[in-house]
Amino acid sequence: MAPCQTPVPPAPVMPLISFIITYYDEPLPLLAECVRSVLRVRAMMTGRGMSEGAFEIIVVDDGSMVSPEDALRQMDRGIRYIRQENQGLSAARNAGLALARGEYVQFVDADDALLPRAYCSLCPRSALDADIILFRFTTRVPQTPPAASGEKDTRCPGKAATAVPKPMESGTEYLLRHNMRASACCYLFRRSRLGKLRFATGLTHEDELFTPLLLLRMHSTRDIPAAAYYYRQRTHSITHTHTSQQRSRRLDDLMDITRRLRNAASTLPPLEKAALTRRVEQLTGDYIYNVYRLECDPARRSHRMATLAGEHLLPLPVRTYTPGYWLYSLMLRLPHPWPDCLMRLLTHKTRLENTTG
Template identity: 45%
Template sequence: MQTAPTYRQSGGDEPLISFIIADYNVPAELLRECLDSIFALSLSDGEREVIVVDDGSTESPLGDITNYLDKITYVRQRNQGLSAARNTGLRLAHGRFIQFVDGDDKLFRPAYEYCLDIIRFKDADIVLFDMTTKDNGGSLPDSADGSEGPMTGSHFMKHHNLRAAACGYIFRSSMRGNLSFHYGIMHEDEEFTPLLFLRAEKVYATKAIAYYYRQHHGSITHNNDKRSTVKRLNDTFGVLLTLQARIDTLPFNERSALQRRIDQLSADYIYNVITLTHDSRYLERCVARMQEHGLFPLPTTRYTRKYLYFSRMVNSKHGRKLLMAILFARRR
């Protein structure tokens, strides 16, 4: 891997938390806003490590962030995608905890401070928080103790819908082991997050809205041309196969937790096939492929009411045709 020189902040004791920022052609003002939100937190220089991984931007952002160079670790690599950028950050990180941040997003200080207090005082492995697409300053939970936990990661996955976005939680770096992001795929978080959660003994789930996520409809995840659509769907199916391959290696409680995630991701996959392709023949080929690998029919388990109704409908060919007609009518 070819990289430009790495600019590294001065060493010291093990930081409390490493912030890994993935940057690819992020406008300078947004990257500075991201960094400002991190340095505004009540963390001393020794508690905070900030790593900016420039994944082959057209122009290096160094000239735009000169005020931060003595406070951050900066590395530039050839463009390889978000997974590779995050993996580079993980290799460089020294913090006891990790927080991923996309370079054009930012943290909301009061709500994020609330999450930091949980890792400081409750010996958490993972702290979940909410994300928003509104730049409204975030919000704290209503109650004084507005977090649910501690619980194991498998318990959380068995009883909650897992939000896979890797930017949506703080996690203890030591429990990651050799787990990393799958190179070259879209929706890499869908693979990384559930496998990480299965390793957690103390998870706290909060209602703190602590992260501002900017949506980019021109990005690859919002690109609806045929090639991108097929890659997106194929990558999701690949994640399903990877997760399914882990099932038989797990104890019962962890197995049932991962099964729920597989079932719900399978439902998402079928929904996306319908909404992104509007092609009944392609849908039937995808369903046949799922059946070949034991992913179909979907279990009619009441994870949520929405999942239950959806699974009952898509498990029959007539139901799939009806659902496609309904969703196509809405699109028009």
């Protein structure tokens, strides 16, 4: 399939924000809901004195069976639409970045949506004084339509949009002091700071690799504790896959990402190295939890843990990043066979809570 792009005359002024929506075979009503949420943000901000040209909407179709172009044209003829062969989420986002002209970039997955009132609290000119704006997501939206097919109704309320911003710090300082959210959709960032950084293709959990490297490039962050993004939990997503092959791929990719970040940290100055190493330690803890949660074969589980030890990622440093990390770091220091027994018991209990909760 040859890439094709709907020609749209370029705006004479650089847009303030490029919204990059990535789409692949999601139900058209979900894409429409997503696009309309961005259009509502634009309408609210133009009502506050900004021009429509301040907002650029790019939809990257990653080789869907049926093109949504006609539906997009009916919603807004200014939407920039590109269709390419199926290459995965990373390649689709990279294609959007190649088209983007905005001062800032916002990623949106086609089955999610922005929460317009909360999002508008992030993007007045007076608030865009940082290289990157950090905000929250929620899985619960007040007065949402009934759950679509494949959607799990396990939502929880988000924080109010009127929350007070926290003091600014650099991206490196943020990584040193806070537990970052991996999803690239929870960040509105200055495009010029991106440099040559792009999403790695061929990986699941690509955000785990991209986002910490993105934060390291940011000279200033603005953390606004507002739930401005609706994340729709769907059973077909990569985080809800259940076959043995899919579980193994998830674990292999998480290990690959941990290695890549550790190798990147080894090349950095001391402060940046410490910040990224902190994230590597957290990811190692996440990986261990997922090994015990997803790997059913004891021999393969032992092999994965031995690999961590052989690459000097074990023992985990005793830190209080999260209660779970702290507990794992202590349990894994116990003599054999206690670590394996306790980790299996803990992850089994968590699975039961997730199933019955």
